[in-house]
Amino acid sequence: MSSTFNGFRLVVATSDGNGNPTFIENDAPESRSIPGVADVAYLWRLEGDGTSPTKFGGPGRQGGVAPGGSTLKLIVIPPRSAGTAGTDVASLLHGATGGYENPAMHSTNSVDYQIVLSGRIDFVMPGNQRRTLSRGDILVDAGMPHAWENHYDEPCTYLSAAIGVAPD
Numbered sequence: 001m002s003s004t005f006n007g008f009r010l011v012v013a014t015s016d017g018n019g020n021p022t023f024i025e026n027d028a029p030e031s032r033s034i035p036g037v038a039d040v041a042y043l044w045r046l047e048g049d050g051t052s053p054t055k056f057g058g059p060g061r062q063g064g065v066a067p068g069g070s071t072l073k074l075i076v077i078p079p080r081s082a083g084t085a086g087t088d089v090a091s092l093l094h095g096a097t098g099g100y101e102n103p104a105m106h107s108t109n110s111v112d113y114q115i116v117l118s119g120r121i122d123f124v125m126p127g128n129q130r131r132t133l134s135r136g137d138i139l140v141d142a143g144m145p146h147a148w149e150n151h152y153d154e155p156c157t158y159l160s161a162a163i164g165v166a167p168d
Contacts, residue, residue: 005031005041005074012044015054030061036081038148044072048164065110065164073160077121082149100126104147110162112141119156122149133158 010029016022031041042060048068049055057070065071102124120134124147133139143165150156 005039005076008041008074010043014056026059029059032062036078038078038081039076041074042071043074044070046070064108065162067109067164067166069164071160071162073162075158075160077119077148077150077156079119079150079153079155082122082151100145102147104149105145106147107143107145108162109167110143110164112139112143113161113163114139114141114158117157117159119150119154120152121156121158122151124149 010026012024012026014022014024029041029043031039033039042062044057045060045065046057046069048066060071060073105124105126116133116135116137116139118135120132122130122132123139123141124130126145130149131139
């Protein structure tokens, strides 16, 4: 992983070709950095085609998540990056934009489980509805339009597990 993600390691427990428990080693995950917006490490990905002990996904990559699939990402948002990203946020997270007052507002076709590992961040929805999240807070986002705003003096690191859903 890049230096942004030092201190984090992905360990995968699975079975070998004979059904025996084993660990697999992974290369550094695919990552993306948009200066002043976020650094993202794409840790794991499961396509929306079913799972089994031998079919449970693989190393993550950029892109949206298909219905029934999932992604696991580690995200770092730099300090003092309060909604200044414009539409770069939508391209980073592969979300839909459209008609929101805040140009960083976007939504996804997923239910996202997010836990803040360090720092603080504001999760902002239309109408300036907001919650400040800090270390240990867990957010479940049901695909709502939102923006992330870090008004604070330290980066915010959070883990995001997204489960793809079919659009309404």
